[in-house]
Amino acid sequence: MSIRFAAPKGAIRNRMAASRARLSRLRPANDNAPPAIASGDAALAAALRHFAAHGMAAxxxxxxxxxxxxxxxxxxxxxxxxxxxxxxDRQMARRISQSAP
Known part of the structure; x- marks a missing residue:
């Protein structure tokens, strides 16, 4: 006996409103929250050099x-x-910035 998969009859409708769909594309799905620490390309380059020097303990x-x-x-x-x-390490940075006076 064979099994046949077919699309449901009728139009398939998106249940999400168009405005909400546009908002969902503004941020990658794997981000939990926007970064609390503002940083730019200079900080990224410095972090990569720091990681190269200290490895996993950077x-x-x-x-x-x-x-x-x-x-x-x-x-x-x-x-x-x-x-x-x-x-x-975003969480570590968040903890120290919250404990700052």
Whole structure:
């Protein structure tokens, strides 16, 4: 006995409204949330160099640098290292930026 698969009769309609469908294409489906840490191409390039130097421990090293900058009250360096950490591990960067005074 053979099995035949056929499309249902009648028009197949999209159940999602057109405006909602357009909004769903603005963000990739695998993103949980927009990045909390703003960073650009310079931070990405620095994060890649940092990863090349430190390997899998690069995010922890960037976190240590950010904490050191916070201890020294260097807000610009702190933001830079948080951005690099955010490129490597978004959750870790979010935690340290939330704990910042």
């Amino acid at each position: 995010a922890e090293r960037a976190l240590e640098q950010a904490e050191q900058a916070r201890i020294q009250n260097d807000a610009q360096s702190f933001a830079w290292w948080v951005a690099i950490c955010g490129q490597l």
